[in-house]
Amino acid sequence: MGLNGLEDRVFDAVLFDMDGTLVDSTAAVYRAWARWAVEHGLSEDQMRGHDGIPAASIVAKFLPEAEREAGVLRINELELNDTEGLLVLPGATEALAAVADAPNAIATSCTMPLAKARIASSGLVAPKVLVTADQVEHGKPAPDPYLLAAERLGVDPTRCLVVEDAPLGLQAAKAAGCATLAVVTTTAREKLQADAVVSDLSEVRFEAGPEGIRVRSA
Template sequence: MTVPVLDPVLDRPFAAVLFDMDGTLVDSTAAINRSWTTWAVEHGITAEQLAGTHGRPAPEIVADLVGPDRFAAASARITELEILDVDGVVQLPGVADLLAGLPPQAWAIVTSCSSPLADARRGAAGLPDPRVLVTFDDVEHGKPAPDCFLLGAARLGVDPADCLVVEDAPAGLAAARAAGCATLAVRTTHPEGPLDADLVVPLLSSVRITPGDGGLRLTLERV
């Protein structure tokens, strides 16, 4: 008799869920692209140089692309551009219902944004205020380092191994794995190609996360 192989994230409870923000809870792609395009033109950076940077903190991207003598001004400029442009930043499908069904003490937002930028985009999209918000301002090393997810779990008072991380970007998924968390990827910003996660879905409308005996359980929505 063949024993079915159960998905590792569908066959276990979780103590908490740690959500990335951009590309996971909110669609900010157009605003991000506008801001970084303007910044790149101003600083002589090509599209090829920016490729593959989604999900990483802006100061770390800037540090990789400009010399140390230009870093402070260049970093301040991208921060200014991104905070000023929140046009079209909206919640992604399924997010409102998913967050509404979670106990407030059992979820957090863990983002590579600075605190002011996270506030601007959360406000524009109408996201509920999480009890725990971890931004790049709170950690020494951004994604793909695990610092942010380790801090998110600690602030919720749970073991990272008992957390499910929801991400859209390879850098964030790498950070989650390094933190020892289970991973759920959404194909919002990377519709094609591999995403190294325990489970990959098109959108958060494809899943439900509900409280139950022993913790939160993830199920797939029937289409």
């Protein structure tokens, strides 16, 4: 399996998405949004295609401005109260361990309370830098989350590798100037526009050294 040249590069940091990349929260997310949709008279079809987008942006698409704050509070409540069945995805634990002593971060479309709840429920050992949707003015697909993660790590975003599972997350990474590695965990391979695409993180290994971080085929 090739990585389309990523293996020839040295990165200053690795920036991970969370849901669908490190943690499988699909069932919990589906349950929460399905209930929210029913409560707001929306169909299942209307709720599709929003992977990787902050909840506030999804709510804004469907509710008038006067109802959006309440709508966001409600989906946050539903998601925080349902973290059952979360699983760490293959290779995620090993990937985080490999770069534990090197610059790395999670940049997620979750809010901070929800991100912490899902990390705790999954048992994932998260990096010290955690960027959430409530910390940036514009969430994915805007570049803000990845730019802020790079800033907090003190690195140039163009020397960062982003690991993502969603097309809009990859769009955010590219807009930030980062290299991209996509995992086929929630989206069909042909829909993932990245520098390299793998089934999941078990297909790669990260090597951190004095010069920086490299990614190799496992």
